[in-house]
Amino acid sequence: MANYKVIFHVDKSSVAKWKLVLVNIENIITEFGNDIDIELLANAEGIGLLYKTPNHFKETIMRLSSMGVQFALCANSLKQQNLTKEFFLDMATVVPSGVGELVLKQSAGWAYIKP
Amino acid sequence: MANYKVIFHVDKSSVAKWKLVLVNIENIITEFGNDIDIELLANAEGIGLLYKTPNHFKETIMRLSSMGVQFALCANSLKQQNLTKEFFLDMATVVPSGVGELVLKQSAGWAYIKP
């Protein structure tokens, strides 16, 4: 079991931010290897990072997913934007509430990073 | 006593951010009910969210307050902007330092969210 756990919070539609958070995750993996659990939680405008198409970061996201990184979408944000799961990458999971997920993870000892 | 606790940090004057954080709080309440303590801490430009007037979010804030959400203002930010408590909504409380409050709460096990 991993000794470290971290959840990244993405709530903006900025391409620069999206690129940054993915690089952040790659750096974390390089440093901690298998000793860390990583989740990216997207809510509000941040859910665009996980669109099925268009998605300029699809290959990176799929690679990170294959390395064990979890990708979670806020159900409230989908509803507010009239979107359903089918518009998003297959590996993404939907959680009832993005901020609820951030609370649950931190309460379980996960570190929080907001790029 | 609530099993979960979360503090939201607001330090920008963006209306979009303000709307987002209030929706975030509503979603948290929907998910956790009475099992969570919630505080919104406003400092720097974020204190504008709690102005007595003008305040487009007054009704939402009063409703959330009646449901137990705490609203805190940073005394340093008030001083820096030459404002006194009377300019702000009655339910808002003033803490000595916004960042100090964020440290105290996290040290006591509260989750931190920066929308």
Add this chain to the structure above:
Amino acid sequence: MANYKVIFHVDKSSVAKWKLVLVNIENIITEFGNDIDIELLANAEGIGLLYKTPNHFKETIMRLSSMGVQFALCANSLKQQNLTKEFFLDMATVVPSGVGELVLKQSAGWAYIKP
């Protein structure tokens, strides 16, 4: 030994943000005195806050450093921007990964603040 610990995360090049985080740190010191350990972690565009020159905040940073505040730079960010340690203020230290540092500190009980 200090009872409180906090790490500030700076990843933008905004002068307003830099000014804010330094004021935040001064306010924390005023409130907690010696009872808190403080670190500022700069990554991505945030590393500019610690340039040797130009640096409009040099005096403030040196004063805070003399009071025990730690300033850390992300090695990955330096590499990505083709910069070496010599371009940065002497008191700054380099950590292997900025986000890794944020994980390690939070795992050790440090509070996290993203101004």
